[in-house]
Amino acid sequence: MGSLSSLPDADKRDIVVLEGVTKRFPGIVANDSIDLSIRPGEVHVLLGENGAGKSTLIGMLSGVLQPDEGRILVDGKLTQITSPRHALALGIGTVFQHMMLVPALTVAENLLLGGPWWQRPRTEELEARVAEITRSLGITVKLHAKVSELSLGEQQQVEILRAMVRNSRLLILDESTSMLTPKGIDELGTLMRRLVEQGLAIVFITHKLKEAAAFGDRISVLKLGRKVGEIPSERFRALGEQEIISEIVELMFGKQKDDPEAVECPIRTICVEAAPLLQVADLAVAPTDNAPGLSSISFDIRPGEILGIAGIDGNGQKQLAEALAGQRVATGGSVRLEGTAIEMLSVGERRQRGLRYLTDDRLGEGTVATFPVSINFFLKQVGAAPFWRNGFEQRAEIDKRAAQLVREYDVRTPSLKTPVGRLSGGNIQKVLLARELAEGAKVVIFNKPTYGLDLANTLASRQRIRDTAARGLAILLISTDLEELLSMCDRIAVIANGALVGTVENVDDVRTKVGRLMIGLAA
Amino acid sequence: MSIDTPTVNATALDPTSAGAARRDILHRLLMTLGPILAALVIAGCILLAVGVDPLAYYGYVLEKGLFSPLGIQQTLTRMAPLLFLAAGLIVAFRAGTWNLGGDGQFLLGAVTAAASAPVFVQLMPAWLALIGSFLIAAVVAMIWSLVPALLRAYQGVNEIITTLMMTFLGTSLANVLVKLVFRDPGTTVPQTRTLPVEDRLPRLFDTTITSGLLLGLAAIIIVHLVMTRTAFGLKLRIVGANPRAAIHAGLGVPGLTIAVFAISAGLAGLAGAVDIIGVQGNVRADWNPAYGLAVIPAVFLARMNGFAAIGFVFLLSVLSIGGESAARRLGVPNHFTLVLVSIVLIVLALAEYVDHRYNQSRKA
Numbered sequence: 065m066g067s068l069s070s071l072p073d074a075d076k077r078d079i080v081v082l083e084g085v086t087k088r089f090p091g092i093v094a095n096d097s098i099d100l101s102i103r104p105g106e107v108h109v110l111l112g113e114n115g116a117g118k119s120t121l122i123g124m125l126s127g128v129l130q131p132d133e134g135r136i137l138v139d140g141k142l143t144q145i146t147s148p149r150h151a152l153a154l155g156i157g158t159v160f161q162h163m164m165l166v167p168a169l170t171v172a173e174n175l176l177l178g179g180p181w182w183q184r185p186r187t188e189e190l191e192a193r194v195a196e197i198t199r200s201l202g203i204t205v206k207l208h209a210k211v212s213e214l215s216l217g218e219q220q221q222v223e224i225l226r227a228m229v230r231n232s233r234l235l236i237l238d239e240s241t242s243m244l245t246p247k248g249i250d251e252l253g254t255l256m257r258r259l260v261e262q263g264l265a266i267v268f269i270t271h272k273l274k275e276a277a278a279f280g281d282r283i284s285v286l287k288l289g290r291k292v293g294e295i296p297s298e299r300f301r302a303l304g305e306q307e308i309i310s311e312i313v314e315l316m317f318g319k320q321k322d323d324p325e326a327v328e329c330p331i332r333t334i335c336v337e338a339a340p341l342l343q344v345a346d347l348a349v350a351p352t353d354n355a356p357g358l359s360s361i362s363f364d365i366r367p368g369e370i371l372g373i374a375g376i377d378g379n380g381q382k383q384l385a386e387a388l389a390g391q392r393v394a395t396g397g398s399v400r401l402e403g404t405a406i407e408m409l410s411v412g413e414r415r416q417r418g419l420r421y422l423t424d425d426r427l428g429e430g431t432v433a434t435f436p437v438s439i440n441f442f443l444k445q446v447g448a449a450p451f452w453r454n455g456f457e458q459r460a461e462i463d464k465r466a467a468q469l470v471r472e473y474d475v476r477t478p479s480l481k482t483p484v485g486r487l488s489g490g491n492i493q494k495v496l497l498a499r500e501l502a503e504g505a506k507v508v509i510f511n512k513p514t515y516g517l518d519l520a521n522t523l524a525s526r527q528r529i530r531d532t533a534a535r536g537l538a539i540l541l542i543s544t545d546l547e548e549l550l551s552m553c554d555r556i557a558v559i560a561n562g563a564l565v566g567t568v569e570n571v572d573d574v575r576t577k578v579g580r581l582m583i584g585l586a587a
Numbered sequence: 588m589s590i591d592t593p594t595v596n597a598t599a600l601d602p603t604s605a606g607a608a609r610r611d612i613l614h615r616l617l618m619t620l621g622p623i624l625a626a627l628v629i630a631g632c633i634l635l636a637v638g639v640d641p642l643a644y645y646g647y648v649l650e651k652g653l654f655s656p657l658g659i660q661q662t663l664t665r666m667a668p669l670l671f672l673a674a675g676l677i678v679a680f681r682a683g684t685w686n687l688g689g690d691g692q693f694l695l696g697a698v699t700a701a702a703s704a705p706v707f708v709q710l711m712p713a714w715l716a717l718i719g720s721f722l723i724a725a726v727v728a729m730i731w732s733l734v735p736a737l738l739r740a741y742q743g744v745n746e747i748i749t750t751l752m753m754t755f756l757g758t759s760l761a762n763v764l765v766k767l768v769f770r771d772p773g774t775t776v777p778q779t780r781t782l783p784v785e786d787r788l789p790r791l792f793d794t795t796i797t798s799g800l801l802l803g804l805a806a807i808i809i810v811h812l813v814m815t816r817t818a819f820g821l822k823l824r825i826v827g828a829n830p831r832a833a834i835h836a837g838l839g840v841p842g843l844t845i846a847v848f849a850i851s852a853g854l855a856g857l858a859g860a861v862d863i864i865g866v867q868g869n870v871r872a873d874w875n876p877a878y879g880l881a882v883i884p885a886v887f888l889a890r891m892n893g894f895a896a897i898g899f900v901f902l903l904s905v906l907s908i909g910g911e912s913a914a915r916r917l918g919v920p921n922h923f924t925l926v927l928v929s930i931v932l933i934v935l936a937l938a939e940y941v942d943h944r945y946n947q948s949r950k951a
């Protein structure tokens with residue numbers, strides 16, 4: 065439908081061809097007769113706003129979902145991909161948007177899962193193979209750590225690794241760069257290039273247009289379940305990065321805009337003499353075998369200020385956020401909110417005093433996937449008026465406010481009753497953002513607030529966070545995305561191995577300074 | 588933002604949703620009744636294999652459990668303790684807690700009620716005495732659940748194992764109490780003192796049905812409403828559905844866990860009390876009807892929905908009253924009812940699996 069290029073004529077070279085594939089969910093057509101061809105030697109980038117149907121499409125390629133209409137050809141043969149196991153057997157390896165690892169098992173055990181049950185797992189073989197891949201990827205993976213001990217970013221790396229260990233011919237990456245640092249993203253890009261040169265096919269989903277332009281060979285754009293355009297590889301090669309980006313923007317948003325990510329820098333006035341809203345002194349958390357602790361973390365945030373925490377994921381960001389929110393025991397140090405010590409208070413009490421924490425683990429702890437969207441907005445307020453009175457749920461009040469939030473934050477959901485786990489990744493993220501930004505906050509900890517959001521929503525959310533700060537709140541912004549930190553923060557601290565290795569003001573040469581700090585040099 | 592997102596709504600509602608809902612209910616009904624029928628057929632084959640006429644067996648079950656006036660009254664009376672137990676299990680299961688210690692809690696509740704009621708009725712007005720006994724039974728059962736509750740809440744020890752162990756201890760302790768402490772000196776068989784019939788819970792109208800049935804119905808409906816409509820119920824469900832989300836949301840998870848154990852065990856204790864004060868009048872040594880385990884499948888089949896659970900408890904009651912009589916008349920072991928219930932469960936699980944696969948392949 066409406067594809068700019070000619071329909072894919074079931075080319076013999078194509079590994080997988082989708083023809084008129086349609087998938088419906090209650091209340092929505094997630095994919096509307098989509099045609100797509102996936103060729104060896106190409107990185108096929110899939111773009112589209114939140115809820116456009118990208119994950120649904122790859123769900124059908126990886127055997128998790130079955131199409132309602134249309135055909136899937138594998139190697140030119142009509143094939144029904146009946147299960148994830150079948151997809152793997154066909155050589156289709158997928159890194160899903162949300163983590164699919166077994167938290168109670170170690171990384172190595174997770175990588176070995178799915179082998180024939182009668183065989184002993186071949187651990188040595190695996191270790192050699194992993195060493196080879198991690199070297200070329202430039203990452204380190206703790207094979208013997210339990211998955212539950214790892215940060216989400218580390219888990220994402222394990223997922224990428226798992227897909228590669230299996231020798232897939234077609235590698236599907238659904239927003240796999242969302243938790244990597246700029247350097248990690250570049251390395252993944254180089255690796256993808258190397259893999260396609262060896263004849264693999266890659267489907268790469270991202271919300272970052274620069275990545276699409278830099279790593280792709282061909283781009284397909286989805287919108288409201290339809291494929292609205294494709295930039296074929298011949299054209300792709302002929303265009304420069306800026307031209308590609310503006311073409312994508314036009315396809316996605318139907319309107320020309322030059323560099324959408326080039327936003328005006330923050331112009332906020334922070335009262336330097338105002339007392340800090342949040343004061344953290346010598347905060348310490350004990351390390352575990354495979355996760356760093358925190359050692360003497362100290363910083364202040366004044367009203368209206370945004371302090372950024374940069375660093376590679378898994379260096380103590382999660383521990384820091386959790387220790388501040390009260391979810392993790394601190395072994396020492398003090399945390400003061402408006403001058404009063406809160407380090408002994410429970411999670412709920414800290415929240416009551418105005419401390420908010422937006423987690424980066426939206427399905428693991430941020431939401432209850434099986435509960436309706438409406439209830440998930442109020443998970444942290446259960447029992448509070450006006451949504452509950454005398455302990456009884458006030459359906460009407462809840463639905464009214466939820467409908468308002470859905471509209472305000474542009475959450476695309478078939479209804480308020482839809483289980484939140486059924487929403488697209490970005491839309492779940494919007495539910496979380498709406499929940500934490502609602503009234504009563506004084507200090508907000510954002511852990512990767514825009515992770516999984518599409519361009520328009522990312523920009524909108526960043527603006528919302530800036531506005532929040534402008535209202536006099538103190539903001540701690542944890543992110544692996546340096547651009548995000550640069551576009552929002554007043555100061556940026558770098559975390560490495562559970563310690564803050566330096567803090568720099570966000571002025572002109574901050575990019576190099578932060579970069580130096582991250583690789584262990586003085587700023 | 589300056590980039591305009593199209594206002595086209597991606598969320599157009601399905602126009603046929605009302606029809607879809609009706610189809611859904613029909614499908615549910617079919618998916619429940621179909622397997623039950625299939626299970627009856629399979630159990631019938633087993634009966635045939637051991638040389639019993641299945642039609643005669645089912646005939647007796649229905650006649651005794653459902654159609655004879657005396658039988659249906661017994662069935663409804665039997666429902667009283669089962670409803671309390673089901674209510675307790677609904678709280679536990681919805682909160683993700685596997686309280687499998689129902690039998691121990693039930694028996695301890697029964698023994699305390701049996702021991703206290705005859706004494707209380709001599710000291711105070713009958714209604715107050717009964718309320719007193721109910722309370723004591725509930726409290727004792729709650730205390731019995733404290734060990735698994737604390738271990739679960741603060742040490743993360745799996746409650747399946749601890750509650751099962753406590754149930755063995757509990758049944759033995761109940762026995763010991765009957766034989767050594769509360770034994771009625773006036774009888775030769777070891778049993779507690781008997782509560783006079785006129786002091787027991789009144790019967791409904793002119794029947795033999797105990798008014799405990801109404802208490803049981805009230806308990807399960809209240810539990811259903813609390814779990815689905817109140818903040819407290821929602822908190823418990825959050826803990827059950829995603830404990831990490833509960834911690835993140837700032838809920839006091841250990842406290843809630845202990846509350847779940849207390850409520851669930853308390854209701855099991857009340858089940859014991861209602862059976863004694865309403866029906867039995869005393870506890871004989873070695874008495875253990877094992878209702879606690881029998882109710883678990885009914886609660887599962889009802890998917891922890893209180894109203895559906897009432898239906899399944901009724902079915903279970905018919906089966907167990909009718910089954911006892913049919914067993915006596917046909918020489919089938921009494922436990923055949925359990926065999927029947929487990930076949931129903933297995934067939935239901937299989938049906939669910941097949942349905943799932945069918946949905947998948949139909950879409951492909």
Ligand SMILES: Nc1ncnc2c1ncn2[C@@H]1O[C@H](COP(=O)(O)OP(=O)(O)OP(=O)(O)O)[C@@H](O)[C@H]1O
Nearest residue numbers: 089094114115116117118119120486487488489490
């Ligand atoms: N299992 C499901 N049940 C019901 N609806 C679903 C299900 N999975 C996806 N949807 C709906 O299908 C639509 C497309 O979702 P999908 O996850 O494919 O979006 P996406 O393009 O991956 O978005 P994002 O960038 O936010 O991850 C959404 O409106 C979503 O609510």
Ligand SMILES: [Mg+2]
Nearest residue numbers: 119161488489
């Ligand atoms: Mg997605």
